[in-house]
Amino acid sequence: MSINKLAGSKPITNKREDILKAALSLFAERGYDATTVPTIADKAQVGAGTIYRYFENKEVLVNSLFQECVRLLSATLLTNMPNNDRTMREQFHHIFVQMSQFANHHDKALAFIDSHSSARYLDESSVTMFQDFLDILRDFIERGKQQQIICPMPSDVLIAIVYGALIKLFKVIKTGVVEETPDLLLAAEECCWNAVRVH
Amino acid sequence: MSINKLAGSKPITNKREDILKAALSLFAERGYDATTVPTIADKAQVGAGTIYRYFENKEVLVNSLFQECVRLLSATLLTNMPNNDRTMREQFHHIFVQMSQFANHHDKALAFIDSHSSARYLDESSVTMFQDFLDILRDFIERGKQQQIICPMPSDVLIAIVYGALIKLFKVIKTGVVEETPDLLLAAEECCWNAVRVH
DNA sequence: TTCATAGGAGTGAATATTCATTCCGTTCTT
DNA sequence: AAGAACGGAATGAATATTCACTCCTATGAA
Numbered sequence: 187m188s189i190n191k192l193a194g195s196k197p198i199t200n201k202r203e204d205i206l207k208a209a210l211s212l213f214a215e216r217g218y219d220a221t222t223v224p225t226i227a228d229k230a231q232v233g234a235g236t237i238y239r240y241f242e243n244k245e246v247l248v249n250s251l252f253q254e255c256v257r258l259l260s261a262t263l264l265t266n267m268p269n270n271d272r273t274m275r276e277q278f279h280h281i282f283v284q285m286s287q288f289a290n291h292h293d294k295a296l297a298f299i300d301s302h303s304s305a306r307y308l309d310e311s312s313v314t315m316f317q318d319f320l321d322i323l324r325d326f327i328e329r330g331k332q333q334q335i336i337c338p339m340p341s342d343v344l345i346a347i348v349y350g351a352l353i354k355l356f357k358v359i360k361t362g363v364v365e366e367t368p369d370l371l372l373a374a375e376e377c378c379w380n381a382v383r384v385h
Numbered sequence: 386m387s388i389n390k391l392a393g394s395k396p397i398t399n400k401r402e403d404i405l406k407a408a409l410s411l412f413a414e415r416g417y418d419a420t421t422v423p424t425i426a427d428k429a430q431v432g433a434g435t436i437y438r439y440f441e442n443k444e445v446l447v448n449s450l451f452q453e454c455v456r457l458l459s460a461t462l463l464t465n466m467p468n469n470d471r472t473m474r475e476q477f478h479h480i481f482v483q484m485s486q487f488a489n490h491h492d493k494a495l496a497f498i499d500s501h502s503s504a505r506y507l508d509e510s511s512v513t514m515f516q517d518f519l520d521i522l523r524d525f526i527e528r529g530k531q532q533q534i535i536c537p538m539p540s541d542v543l544i545a546i547v548y549g550a551l552i553k554l555f556k557v558i559k560t561g562v563v564e565e566t567p568d569l570l571l572a573a574e575e576c577c578w579n580a581v582r583v584h
Numbered sequence: 585t586t587c588a589t590a591g592g593a594g595t596g597a598a599t600a601t602t603c604a605t606t607c608c609g610t611t612c613t614t
Numbered sequence: 615a616a617g618a619a620c621g622g623a624a625t626g627a628a629t630a631t632t633c634a635c636t637c638c639t640a641t642g643a644a
């Protein structure tokens with residue numbers, strides 16, 4: 187057993203976590219192709235060889251990371267998701283709030299997901315997991331369309347509009363160009379809602 | 386005088402153009418870091434060394450290409466831009482139509498611009514040119530706010546929402562997931578307008 | 585008109601560098 | 615002491631960039 191573990195329990199220092207964290211930071215900032223494995227090792231304060239103890243290769247690493255990030259994003263979205271008996275507007279509020287929570291607590295993860303979600307090296311499992319995330323938005327949109335509260339347009343188009351707006355919105359907030367206040371968030375939420383609701 | 390030129394006139398074959406075209410295609414699909422110079426040379430049907438006759442190095446190439454693409458995008462947006470005496474809605478229609486024109490005729494350029502607009506290797510000139518493009522949107526937004534037709538929110542936030550929505554919208558259309566019909570475009574335009582107008 | 589030549593575009597093999605991955609000696613845990 | 619975890623230099627495969635060379639055309643001398 188490694189120095190790394192309490193008897194029969196979890197590791198004290200988790201190199202795997204360190205590696206994933208370092209990789210997330212670097213991938214989010216420079217992108218997969220511009221990030222070298224030795225750089226990840228340095229940032230994680232780990233030997234280069236250690237990375238290969240936990241991940242078969244760089245592609246496996248990026249896929250593991252992507253899946254973990256998307257899983258967390260989906261879980262965040264689904265946390266305390268209101269029942270269907272709540273209004274669509276209330277459900278939208280929940281989605282917006284949870285997304286902005288995620289953007290605040292996991293800004294790098296959101297940037298990483300968005301910039302890598304159609305990368306050529308993503309495996310089937312990663313692609314599926316990202317689709318599952320989009321399906322959460324799709325379900326919402328489609329229920330809204332049935333109730334004639336959301337515009338009768340192809341769901342993919344509506345998803346693109348809302349998701350695209352949210353991504354760039356949180357990106358501009360993250361860069362600090364505008365100050366993130368509760369009022370601003372509420373107003374931005376209203377904008378996004380107005381984009382998809384029927385008028 | 387080279388074989389390449391008509392007397393005192395323009396080149397017959399334009400290798401520089403060929404290189405830029407090949408680079409655009411590859412950068413848009415795989416990204417800058419995943420694209421090798423020899424691959425660009427192959428695609429442009431040009432010797433690898435020829436690229437360095439026209440561009441000092443790979444970074445100069447990507448900046449030249451970026452600036453050319455952004456210049457074209459800005460020019461497209463400004464083409465036949467309605468006067469200020471037209472309604473905000475009419476001006477927005479123009480912006481939307483021109484953007485969708487650009488997305489259709491230069492889909493690779495739009496993808497390239499979006500995925501590289503905050504890349505670390507962009508030089509000052511490229512960054513400025515992209516800012517100039519965003520300023521076209523900003524001007525519109527700010528006039529709309531003055532007239533109290535567009536939401537009183539930070540311009541950067543409104544730009545992010547509209548620009549983000551447009552980018553993902555055209556991306557989903559380009560992938561062929563949804564069919565691009567005039568009706569769909571009109572409906573999507575209305576969605577984007579609803580996002581920023583005051584209610 | 586014909587031929588030799590200069591000069592510049594174009595080429596792609598060669599070079600120097602960088603990177604992902606491996607391998608083995610060291611350190612830590614039990 | 616045995617074995618697992620670790621580190622980081624070594625390796626081999628790519629990659630960006632260079633450079634010596636080819637080829638073409640315009641020029642002008644004869």
